[in-house]
Amino acid sequence: MDFNLNEDQQAFADVAAQFARQALAPHAAQWDKDHTFPVDTLRQAGELGFCGLYTPEEDGGLGLSRLDASIIFEQLAMGCTATTAMLTIHNMATWMLASYGQATMKDTWLPDLVSGNKLASYCLTEPGAGSDAASLTTKAERQGDQYVLSGSKVFISGAGSTDLLIVMARTANNGAKGISAFAVPADAAGISYGKPEEKMGWNAQPTRMITF
Ligand SMILES: Cc1cc2nc3c(=O)[nH]c(=O)nc-3n(C[C@H](O)[C@H](O)[C@H](O)COP(=O)(O)OP(=O)(O)OC[C@H]3O[C@@H](n4cnc5c(N)ncnc54)[C@H](O)[C@@H]3O)c2cc1C
Structure with a gap:
């Protein structure tokens, strides 16, 4: 079995690592101290596709596998574990709506959920x-x-x-x-x-x- 990341996985991991270094790690301690829920940063994560990682592409997500998503979350968590945990939860909820939701609910909510505009x-x-x-x-x-x-x-x-x-x-x-x-x-x-x-x-x- 080959345990190496493929080219796409490595590219996603690199983007996630950069986001973690630049947008999460410098603020994580202060957010924790002040009890700040960094909604704007979550929205920035959404711009990179991190709010709909395994939501199907036809529903606006990236359509990645759970393994690919885990590789990305692993990198993000090195910047801020609490914010990444929220992202994992948001991704799970968004995928559930995309997979099983009624068409009207999907139309109303999914564009804002995959973009991180809503959580x-x-x-x-x-x-x-x-x-x-x-x-x-x-x-x-x-x-x-x-x-x-x-x-x-x-x-x-x-x-x-x-x-x-x-x-x-x-x-x-x-x-x-x-x-x-x-x-x-x-x-x-x-x-x-x-x-x-x-x-x-x-x-x-x-x-x-x-x-x-
Ligand atoms: C910061 C935080 C955020 C959370 N966010 C969410 C959220 O967004 N949504 C949500 O739904 N939940 C959330 N949870 C809840 C979390 O999923 C639960 O705490 C978890 O499922 C464990 O349930 P419990 O706390 O009732 O512990 P219990 O189920 O009472 O377990 C207590 C301990 O007993 C052990 N245990 C339980 N059953 C067995 C068994 N049969 N055999 C052996 N050991 C056993 C467990 O491993 C654990 O160590 C969150 C929890 C925390 C702390």
Whole structure:
């Protein structure tokens, strides 16, 4: 097996390393100290394609593999781990919407998400459901032509500062198979955000509880 990076992977890694050196590393300590969520820098990352790394090309992303994305994240994380973690989450949420979202939601959100103009949070963890994600209890109940979500999510990266929430919620009582994902505008009625969690490091991204 050949473990060397191919030419494209090396080129992406070089661009990511340069971005990490120039746009992340010089600010990382200050962002952590001041609890700054560097939205403008995330947007700059979007200009390089880093907000839609494995989102398909037809949806505006770069269409890379997960391995390619990991090579890029590895380089970025050397500049600022917390900001890169937020980028990994945003990429995951953006890919989910591109892969499984309804056409209207995709049209509304994807151009801004892949460009980094808007940011997305991934809402899985709950007070009683961490590693065992299949035990989550947040419910989505159909009422007419809408779903109404009720429950709480904890430790959500970017919460309170992002624009779209991808929320995993229970639509049936059969374990992991009864969980659906919902794309919810972060300012939708009935959503409230908790205070920022106190963390050891990782302060360049807010982490909050969300209640639906
Ligand atoms: C800074 C930060 C940001 C986060 N951002 C997000 C986010 O954006 N979205 C989101 O959904 N979640 C987020 N999380 C939550 C994170 O995914 C959870 O903390 C993680 O899934 C673990 O869940 P838990 O904290 O409930 O720990 P637990 O599941 O209670 O685990 C505690 C410990 O027990 C171990 N353990 C658990 N089950 C077993 C088992 N069966 N066998 C052996 N060992 C076991 C675990 O490895 C761990 O060491 C974030 C967390 C942090 C700290």
